[in-house]
Amino acid sequence: MNNPKDKITTxxxxxxxxxxxVGMGIITIPRTVxxxxxxxxVWISVLLGGLISFLFGYIVVxxxxxxxxxxxxxxxxxxxxRYLGFIFNIIVIVYFILFxxxxxxxxxxxxxxxxxxxxxxxLIMIFxxxxxxxxxxxxxxxxxxxxxxxFPIICLLFxxxxxxxxxxxxxxxxRPVLGKGILPVIRGxxxxxxxxxxxxxxxxLLPFMKNSDKALKATMIGISxxxxxxxxxxxxxxxxxxxxxxxxxxxxxxAIVSEFEFPGGFIERFEVFFSIIWxxxxxxxxxxxxxxxxxxxxKTFKKDINFFIYALLPIIYIIGIFPENLDIxxxxxxxxxxxxxxxxxxxxxxxxxxxxxxxVVYEKK
Amino acid sequence: xxxxxxxxxxxxxxxKISEKIITISNVSKIDSLNQCIYDILSGNTVLLIADSKKxxxxxxxxxxxxDISESSTEPTVKGPKDSxxxxxxxxxxHLRRRIKDPNFILDKFNIGRRSKTDLVVTYxxxxxxxxxxxxxxxxxxxxxxxSALSSGYIEQLxxxxxxxxxxxxxxxERPDKVVSALMEGRVAILLDTDPFALIVPANMSMFIQSPSxxxxxxxxxxxxxxxRYVISFIALYLPSLYIALIAFHQGLIPTKLAISIAxxxxxxxxxxxxxxxxxxxxxxxxxxxxxxxPRAIGQAVGIVGGLVIGEAAVSAGIVSPxxxxxxxxxxxxxxxxxxxxxxxxxxxxxFGIMLAAGFLGLYGILLSFILISVHIVKxxxxxxxxxxxLIPYRPxxxxxxxxxxxxxxxxxxxxxxxxxxxxxxxx
Numbered sequence: 001m002n003n004p005k006d007k008i009t010t011x012x013x014x015x016x017x018x019x020x021x022v023g024m025g026i027i028t029i030p031r032t033v034x035x036x037x038x039x040x041x042v043w044i045s046v047l048l049g050g051l052i053s054f055l056f057g058y059i060v061v062x063x064x065x066x067x068x069x070x071x072x073x074x075x076x077x078x079x080x081x082r083y084l085g086f087i088f089n090i091i092v093i094v095y096f097i098l099f100x101x102x103x104x105x106x107x108x109x110x111x112x113x114x115x116x117x118x119x120x121x122x123l124i125m126i127f128x129x130x131x132x133x134x135x136x137x138x139x140x141x142x143x144x145x146x147x148x149x150x151f152p153i154i155c156l157l158f159x160x161x162x163x164x165x166x167x168x169x170x171x172x173x174x175r176p177v178l179g180k181g182i183l184p185v186i187r188g189x190x191x192x193x194x195x196x197x198x199x200x201x202x203x204x205l206l207p208f209m210k211n212s213d214k215a216l217k218a219t220m221i222g223i224s225x226x227x228x229x230x231x232x233x234x235x236x237x238x239x240x241x242x243x244x245x246x247x248x249x250x251x252x253x254x255a256i257v258s259e260f261e262f263p264g265g266f267i268e269r270f271e272v273f274f275s276i277i278w279x280x281x282x283x284x285x286x287x288x289x290x291x292x293x294x295x296x297x298x299k300t301f302k303k304d305i306n307f308f309i310y311a312l313l314p315i316i317y318i319i320g321i322f323p324e325n326l327d328i329x330x331x332x333x334x335x336x337x338x339x340x341x342x343x344x345x346x347x348x349x350x351x352x353x354x355x356x357x358x359x360v361v362y363e364k365k
Numbered sequence: 366x367x368x369x370x371x372x373x374x375x376x377x378x379x380x381k382i383s384e385k386i387i388t389i390s391n392v393s394k395i396d397s398l399n400q401c402i403y404d405i406l407s408g409n410t411v412l413l414i415a416d417s418k419k420x421x422x423x424x425x426x427x428x429x430x431x432d433i434s435e436s437s438t439e440p441t442v443k444g445p446k447d448s449x450x451x452x453x454x455x456x457x458x459h460l461r462r463r464i465k466d467p468n469f470i471l472d473k474f475n476i477g478r479r480s481k482t483d484l485v486v487t488y489x490x491x492x493x494x495x496x497x498x499x500x501x502x503x504x505x506x507x508x509x510x511x512s513a514l515s516s517g518y519i520e521q522l523x524x525x526x527x528x529x530x531x532x533x534x535x536x537x538e539r540p541d542k543v544v545s546a547l548m549e550g551r552v553a554i555l556l557d558t559d560p561f562a563l564i565v566p567a568n569m570s571m572f573i574q575s576p577s578x579x580x581x582x583x584x585x586x587x588x589x590x591x592x593r594y595v596i597s598f599i600a601l602y603l604p605s606l607y608i609a610l611i612a613f614h615q616g617l618i619p620t621k622l623a624i625s626i627a628x629x630x631x632x633x634x635x636x637x638x639x640x641x642x643x644x645x646x647x648x649x650x651x652x653x654x655x656x657x658x659p660r661a662i663g664q665a666v667g668i669v670g671g672l673v674i675g676e677a678a679v680s681a682g683i684v685s686p687x688x689x690x691x692x693x694x695x696x697x698x699x700x701x702x703x704x705x706x707x708x709x710x711x712x713x714x715x716f717g718i719m720l721a722a723g724f725l726g727l728y729g730i731l732l733s734f735i736l737i738s739v740h741i742v743k744x745x746x747x748x749x750x751x752x753x754x755l756i757p758y759r760p761x762x763x764x765x766x767x768x769x770x771x772x773x774x775x776x777x778x779x780x781x782x783x784x785x786x787x788x789x790x791x792x
Contacts (some may be wrong), residue, residue: 011758012757111728115613115614115726115728116725116726116728119728124728127725127732131732131739134736134739134740135739138742138743142742142743145742145752145756145757146738146742149738150738269614272614272616276731279731280731280735
């Protein structure tokens with residue numbers, strides 16, 4: 001189905017998954033989860049959420065491995081038949097489209113508030129989309145390679161910023177551990193779904209992999225790196241800002257970074273610098289989900305992928321620009337998290353059950 | 366002697382003449398009119414004998430050539446100084462002297478329907494990957510043009526993406542560079558009448574390396590390489606950063622510096638983008654003039670242009686002194702890039718990035734960075750990724766990429782080229 005020369009290596013698959021997961025969550029997580037948990041135990045929720053993602057990741061890989069040379073959009077028909085398979089495909093495609101729109105909108109908001117306060121958000125989004133299309137038309141291989149370019153940059157910048165923040169870190173801010181019991185933590189776990197969904201791209205990546213046997217390893221590494229990101233972000237975020245302050249600022253990590261001072265340095269306001277990590281992180285997440293959506297459409301409707309890449313562009317833009325303000329965007333984000341929970345968690349379980357009940361056996365050609 | 370000739374049959378008379386009578390070393394038999402015409406046109410003498418179906422082509426060609434001189438485009442401090450000339454035979458001798466290996470192959474081609482220029486594809490048979498060699502030969506055979514005037518023609522006719530601003534073939538006039546590329550499993554193409562050899566496949570990192578890296582101590586060489594990456598960054602982004610900071614993000618500049626910049630810009634009537642375009646444009650004109658003018662005058666123009674115009678522009682209040690510093694630093698940086706061809710792609714891209722910075726500030730610079738990185742990630746040179754060995758990650762090849770590790774530790778050839786013989790050095 002594709003050029004065997006250009007198979008994706010295990011490293012590339014892990015990095016692609018990690019890049020998709022590391023997105024908007026980095027700077028908002030102390031707030032999004034903090035609002036629900038309302039105790040300094042945000043990091044426990046994040047950790048538990050990550051552990052649950054490992055489980056879901058395992059299920060998704062188990063399902064995909066039953067059809068090692070097919071993507072989700074092809075084997076969904078094999079499992080459920082023509083009509084249900086079509087519906088499942090559309091659900092996943094809509095999920096990826098919403099995911100992309102969400103990333104583009106968030107990017108527009110961040111860029112507008114930190115980099116270009118006078119430029120209209122529409123323009124910012126349109127430019128970003130066009131740069132995205134240029135990569136997506138190149139196919140899956142350039143996409144995973146670009147993830148390999150940006151991921152080390154993102155890691156380096158993020159962790160060095162976190163390291164510098166340790167200066168203001170107060171251990172007392174994240175104590176007491178489990179002060180209000182385990183219940184608030186459990187409630188927080190559900191919200192973390194928003195930051196961990198995205199590993200479903202293994203649905204599409206697996207048949208492109210050089211060693212599809214190692215898909216599980218790739219997924220696990222792909223989830224554990226973002227887990228580390230989010231854990232650091234939530235511990236440092238709340239350790240520096242306290243839980244009360246974290247839930248009152250839109251982008252808690254930006255608030256931390258803006259307090260940096262570099263004596264003798266050339267950079268005065270560091271948060272601008274930090275927003276660069278962000279654009280790169282959002283770009284990779286956006287591009288991967290955009291590609292998956294177009295890929296799904298091309299497989300479902302059996303047409304050339306380039307047609308859908310261009311056709312999706314205005315749709316992603318319109319969905320992205322639709323919410324009136326940032327509050328609505330974040331509220332929709334919570335709904336979207338539930339949707340993600342269905343696509344990444346429930347649906348694969350459902351499909352696996354159908355396989356066992358119907359006894360679908362797929363034989364590799 | 367003549368007696369024996371009289372006795373010989375028609376067939377072996379040719380053999381006898383070529384073996385016993387003619388004392389020229391390079392003699393070949395020809396049997397077609399086309400070949401005869403081609404040989405005469407290339408300066409050979411053709412000996413035809415009545416009643417014989419074959420003729421002899423004697424290599425009596427001789428031409429005036431330039432002496433071997435020091436490389437003018439890629440000079441180094443230490444190491445060999447010789448460089449290729451316009452004569453293909455001399456160039457091959459350069460290589461043969463350095464590689465006395467029976468597996469060193471020279472495949473000859475004729476390029477140009479009318480010019481019939483000699484072209485040689487060289488590689489080391491038991492190192493270079495066969496697929497690569499075949500691909501190069503295939504592309505060379507496909508060339509159909511009336512005349513191949515210089516290696517630039519060949520380069521542009523065989524490269525992967527002719528729309529790209531980036532050079533995808535490395536051209537060099539240093540034999541040592543060609544030999545080191547051959548030893549890595551690459552293929553070199555030499556064209557008669559041109560002192561530049563083409564090396565394929567070329568990777569991004571090769572353009573930032575210089576042969577002198579291998580002649581100096583490894584720590585120094587590594588640091589210089591790192592410096593070159595900084596230089597590339599400056600050559601590409603410095604003017605755009607200036608534009609973005611002045612026009613959009615004054616808050617990013619430390620207060621004291623911001624005040625002094627604002628003071629120096631007082632009276633400058635243009636926005637920073639126009640200011641930068643004026644200065645960069647002037648510099649491009651100066652640079653082009655410097656190439657055209659005779660060497661002695663060229664330097665004078667450089668000084669007059671650079672110093673006088675810069676100084677006058679500042680005192681006339683057209684540009685700020687800080688802009689002059691930025692432009693000068695950028696120009697010096699773009700000259701410090703070892704490969705001229707990469708330097709000129711940076712020159713083009715710099716203007717694009719400046720426009721992006723002028724309209725969208727840092728966001729524009731970031732988008733242009735994304736655009737460039739997407740482009741080079743998509744780019745391929747003869748089947749290998751242009752970004753090799755950095756992307757996709759090949760940690761084993763990183764010994765000689767961003768830094769240069771001691772030669773002691775470079776035991777294997779780069780894996781990215783899939784050489785037949787991976788071992789380079791004994792333990």
